[in-house]
Amino acid sequence: MGDKANAHPGAAGRATAADHPASIRNVVLVGHSGSGKTTLVEALALTAGAVNRAGRVEDGGTVSDYDDIEHRQQRSVQLSLVPVEWDGIKVNIIDTPGYADFVGELRAGLRAADAALFVVSASDEVDGSTRMVWEECAAVGMPRAIVVTHLESARAGFEEMTQICAQAFGGDDPDAVLPLHLPLHGPQAPDGHAPVTGLTGLLSQKLFDYASGERKESEPGPEQLPGIEEARNRLIEGIIAESEDETLMDRYLGGEKIDIKTLVQDLERAVARGAFFPVLAAAPAAEGARQGIGTVELLELITGGFPTPLEREAPAVTTVDGRARELTPCDPGGPLVAEVVKTTSDPYVGRVSLVRVFSGTLRPDETVHVSGHGLADRGHEDHDVDERIGALSAPFGKQQRLLTQAIAGDLACVAKLSRAETGDTLSAKDDPLLMEPWQMPDPLLPLAIQAHSKADEDKLSQGLGRLVAEDPTMRLEQNQDTHQVVLWCLGEAHADVALERLRSRYGVQVDVVPYRVSLRETFADRAAGRGRHVKQSGGHGQFAICEIEIEPLPGGSGIEFVDKVVGGAVPRQFIPSVEKGIRTQAARGIAAGHPLVDIRVTLLDGKAHSVDSSDAAFQTAGALALREAAAGAKIHLLEPVAEVTVLVGDDYVGAVMSDLSGRRGRVVGTEQLSTGRTLVRAEVPEIEIGRYAVDLRSLSHGTARFDRSYVRHEPMPQQVADRVREQTVDVA
Template sequence: MGDKAQTHPGAAGRAQAADHPQSVRNVVLVGHSGSGKTTLVEALALTAGAVNRAGRVEDGGTVSDYDEIEHRQQRSVQLSLVPVEWDGIKVNLLDTPGYADFVGELRAGLRAADAALFVVSASDGVDGSTRMVWEECAAVGMPRAIVITHLEAARADFEEMTRICAEAFGADDPDAVLPLYLPLHGPQAPDGHAPVTGLIGLLSQKLFDYSTGERKESEPGEDQLPLIEEARNRLIEGIISESEDETLMDRYLGGEPVDVKTLIDDLERAVARGVFFPVLAAAPATEGARQGLGTVELLELVTRGFPTPLEHETVRVTTIDGEPRELKPCDPDAPLVAEVVKTSSDPYVGRLSLIRVFSGTLRADQTVHVSGHGLADRGHEDHDVDERIGALSTPFGKQQRPVSHVIAGDLACVAKLSRAETGDTLSAKDDPLLMEPWQMPDPL
């Protein structure tokens, strides 16, 4: 995880349709407004080759903030999906707004995701609402990682912010919140600030230099290794303490060297199980650069450490009459069960429903059954109707890229479902099912 010098050619402009749940990762970005979520999505899309140049929030040129209101306010106000591809894996990045006014959009992102990236600004720290979302994720065992941004700020201190994150998020076990890399600083500027130009991998003990705008790997000097020894030993002990091999700690404390591959494998399993929460650093690419600092390491964490939809807890479903129904976890050949996680209106397409398929395969031109929970106090009438699926598409910000089908574990948009509301279930018309409802917040 992380310590590979791999670049990726990307797939700018291509519609992505996953062929198996194992090749999908659904990741929601969480953090207070201004922490850098949208900028991070843009940097990841650039590194993955999904865009040819990174847009800026200030210029209204980012992929995920495309609404006129977002351009005017220079902040996210709605959930946005940006899929990218890395190492043969489709990564659905769900960018959420940070203000409490739009908490419904955040809840929709959490419902659609299997893991969360908590974005923390090095200059602002961790706020109360971010802690609350962390606790919600912990309650359901959602895997999480922490990304520290704004390292260019004059008062940014990665080590101090890592300590703050361990206190905020690691109340039960501070040694479960540890960095995988330490920042490397370039020459000191006249104002005394030394910019971060690269990273050093604590496990691999390799240097990753981003100063040229493209990641370059090298060996550290002998004077640099002692600087990471304490952090490296603490990371190794934190990983081993979560290892499924109970003899590993005794062997390590007895002086037996532990293979780096073994440590990485144990780290990936601990992250996927939601018991270890790595801390990484990231920064947007500079003008003309191909890769932003830390973006390769972050994409490798997501594709190798975060769980596949197959590892998502099986959803609870019943028949329309309330009889429980058992489903295989995320099986594309099982009966169709999908959920509308967001409903919006497009000026050209009309009504758009963002859906996650939890079971089966949804196909264009298919007739499905739409089941609603009848939340009368929210204006949702109880309904059980059949509707025909029109066009299916994979959203990329405001773009809609047509696809022919969507398998279990993936996300897509369905156009013109006239009766479907957020939280409704889509299932086969001859085998109608209903998913357990998710908690929507009261409007503010």
């Protein structure tokens, strides 16, 4: 692990198909935007021999050639996979976006990986979203390590950053977060900054100097040993504290010198079971250098300290009808169970699915069963179909390298799965199975769109279908009340990427329009109306008169129709016609064009003609009676109210509650949690929280999250209602 006696036997080049799960490591890189994850991936690929010194693969392109949108926006917006090989081990490096809007890609990466590498910048603090992901990994026992980047910055301080990480990630045991190496500094520059040129191994007490562009090992001088000793002793104590050998601590405290081989083995076991979290340092390779600082040590940690897929329990598996199914973990000879963790559309080969194989072996050109994922509420239909897959390949930048198979524990790209979407399960056609889906964040930022032209309108439906097939964190809504097409996104950046993909990938130009909530209308007091529809134009005319009374009902009552006609003033056969006319008019609205609800309509009297009365005439009379009643009555505009639940750090509780009050919200309760967070519950008008996903992130510095659910419609304050009506008139 970078401290072994015979470190760095050499790189093995680009990855090929693995022949056993024990020779696979799946690691996901986690960190905030700008922490240096993609640069680190490129440095690891360079050290492993997968790219040349110019950072290019043999057949063209670079490992960061993932998406044109990423190049334009200068940030990662999607998960990417870079497989390399080190010492006979295939390492699937999963790079994830650091921006909070793309947390769905991060969750997919966590699902596909068996260990996580948290990348933090020495120039920045550990942000709240990174802490939250750490807690998610801790909840499932995922092994983790920390890499400190940007050591070339004049503000950088590895020792200080290690202490910050211990406080942020160590919880009750900060001694479980300790460095394996210390930076080796070169001559001091005129500005006082001494650049990092290598590392000092604390266990081996060796110097690993990268100053020449190649990693060179040497012994420290006598003057360097005292500075190493304190950190080395603390590391040894931290490793022994997590050792499964309960006698080791007593032997160490008794003065026994513990063999380095024993310490390395205990360290690897503690890392693999998620009990110890080593901190490493990394810096990109200098111009012309073959290796970045710390990349050899990092690859050795991944291959030696991170678990194999055999050590991970697969998510719960059932038959498609819901019966539990027990599987041997990661058995290449077992039933096929693979999961689509990412879906992309390629203009030349069509849909490409990145899959993690949890059981069995996936081979090209075989027929598999595709089982759905239960996200129908987000516009993703459930699937239960057979499909013939195309070629299997390993991605590398924009290149795809063909594979003969993908065994349990490995990741591969599958072509020609036209129906499969992210989160779907692939299994044998004669033994269909379904994996429990992973948790996806709920998209809470609405983006109302409409086609820019008639040509775009023809392509919009297909483009939106493909868009949501790729991204399960996006929800497509065809709002029946407002007649808007709404894409629900995780944030503004997520929405921008969606619009850009519609335009550039699917050739659909759309316009963003103001999002409208589903308003309602109701009568504030009793009212009466008379509908008279009498027309004579030769031959059969139209004759229908009805008199109604209206009274308001409690919220949620809908429309109640009561017949109190006596003496046959309105013939029996036409009473349903009156009701139909009233309900049709109520659905269209009576004041501002919003549906009318929560009233009782009583039919009191009317008149009919033996020849000219008809179903259509009495429907019209019913609608006219309702409109006349509304013309002389006070009408309330009802707005939807949501229950909003905010999980926020204690430091921001006051700011969140004040902000909710400013949105006409009513805080109904708070709950103090043991994790230093508070759960705030409030009822807030939906019209006030259209952009709450963006505003809350800014307010809490990315540390809070919220859920919302519809509660009821209630009367809108008069001044707000007047403003909404004015806006409705302006739009019309």
